[in-house]
Amino acid sequence: MEKKTHVMCANLVSICLMKPDGISDLLITCGFATLGGLVPDVDLKDSTSDKLFDRLMTSLITIVLMSFVIKYFFDIDLYYKIKECSYINYLISICLFIVMAFLGSKSSHRSFTHSILGLFVYSTILSYGFGMNVIIPYFVSHLSHIFLDLFNKKGIALFYPSKYRFCLNLCESNGKVNKFLFILFSILIIFVLVFLGFGINI
Numbered sequence: 001m002e003k004k005t006h007v008m009c010a011n012l013v014s015i016c017l018m019k020p021d022g023i024s025d026l027l028i029t030c031g032f033a034t035l036g037g038l039v040p041d042v043d044l045k046d047s048t049s050d051k052l053f054d055r056l057m058t059s060l061i062t063i064v065l066m067s068f069v070i071k072y073f074f075d076i077d078l079y080y081k082i083k084e085c086s087y088i089n090y091l092i093s094i095c096l097f098i099v100m101a102f103l104g105s106k107s108s109h110r111s112f113t114h115s116i117l118g119l120f121v122y123s124t125i126l127s128y129g130f131g132m133n134v135i136i137p138y139f140v141s142h143l144s145h146i147f148l149d150l151f152n153k154k155g156i157a158l159f160y161p162s163k164y165r166f167c168l169n170l171c172e173s174n175g176k177v178n179k180f181l182f183i184l185f186s187i188l189i190i191f192v193l194v195f196l197g198f199g200i201n202i
Contacts, residue, residue, distance in 0.1 A: 001148045001178050003038060008185035009148060010037030010141030015192055017140055018133065029137045036141025039122060040113040040149075042105040093129025100125060114146050115160035151177070 001009075014033035020026040100122060104113040112118045123139045149156050155165025170177070 001152070001181065003041060005178050005182040005185065006037040006041070006145045006148060007034050008182055008189065009144050010034060010137075012185050012189050012192065013140050013144050014137035015189065018137060025133065028133055032134050033137040033141040036138040037145050039101060039104070039142060040110075040118070040145045042101050043107050043109045043111065043113050090129040093125055093127075096125045096128070097122065110149060110154065110156040110165070111163075112157070112160050114149060114156040115158055116146075117160050119143060119146065148181075 010033040011030050014029050014036075015026075018025070018029045020029045104118065107113060113122075119139070119142050122142060123135060126138055127135045146156065146158070150158075150166060151168050151170045153167060153169050155167035157163060158166045
């Protein structure tokens with residue numbers, strides 16, 4: 001699937017699971033859901049995606065900086081909500097995540113980053129420095145990316161380092177099914193936020 005479809009699916013699943021209460025919770029949920037929905041594709045080598053690693057790292061750093069800016073100007077403490085461990089663990093977690101994302105970018109497409117091993121490695125690294133309100137959105141979003149890519153005609157190395165690739169061979173990554181799912185997930189997110197609300201107070 002295309003990146004935009006992964007992001008919409010990741011945000012939909014995370015919002016429904018986390019039921020964010022307030023704008024700060026929503027920002028954290030969507031920020032790390034988007035990160036989880038995109039990280040598996042750091043291994044893309046095509047010309048339109050070769051800078052994905054840079055964009056992902058910029059997004060992660062932006063989330064961290066945004067927490068301080070929002071706290072200063074709006075007195076909404078995102079930093080407190082996303083951090084449950086010590087400050088040093090927080091920094092170590094971010095640095096290790098960046099290193100592993102870089103290493104993942106050097107692997108072949110749909111191998112390590114699309115595997116169960118990769119899912120738990122990235123999630124475990126984040127769990128070292130972040131709270132459950134970060135780990136859960138990231139984990140389910142990374143998992144949703146793997147699940148969606150199983151439908152593609154090109155397989156994924158689900159049990160990496162085994163080279164055997166699994167796929168359901170049902171659709172192309174950028175075909176009509178992808179477009180349909182993108183529209184469906186987008187509509188469902190709007191429905192969830194507007195009609196269900198989850199008590200979000202902006």
